[in-house]
Amino acid sequence: MINKQNNLYRIFFLVLAIALYACMPATKSESDNNSELLQKENELLKKENEILKKENDSKASASTQSDKASLSFLTELNGKYPHNIKLLDNEVLKPRLQKLLGSQYDYMVSIWEVETPIEIENGLLYTSAMQAHSGGDPGAVLMADMTKNVLYVAIRQDGNAKVYSEDGSAAPQRLQDWAN
Incomplete structure (x- = not known):
């Protein structure tokens, strides 16, 4: 056209x-x-x-x-388990996470086994997972600020945690606390 x-x-x-x-x-x-x-x-x-x-x-x-499609749909997911709703395969989240994490996206998916239910508080989504029987290392946290439309991820591997932010801003305190 x-x-x-x-x-x-x-x-x-x-x-x-x-x-x-x-x-x-x-x-x-x-x-x-x-x-x-x-x-x-x-x-x-x-x-x-x-x-x-x-x-x-x-x-x-x-x-x-x-x-950068809106993350507002996430508000409906409070209390649900990411695996049950295929969160990491969601058509809005997956491409954004792949862009944010690059090759680390596949790693995060591979260790996303034992997970916490999704919590939503003050416009922030929080969920985490770890590899089974790992004691939390390796593990990952996914946060979404629905008001700013920004995703944050932290991945812990071999005792070191790396924090990712879609817009380069500081991650929410809860994610930073987990990473430390």
């Missing part, structure tokens, strides 16, 4: 350039006419580029908004 629009813009500008050329007075020399025509074509190309840039900007904005 966008390619059709781009082609229509190009055709429109080409027809306009031809019309302008045809309407030029015959008294000017051909080099003057060519110079004016080139100048008008350049102006039309600049306008076409501006239109294309606006289209690309709106596409990028829409893509960013879909990447």
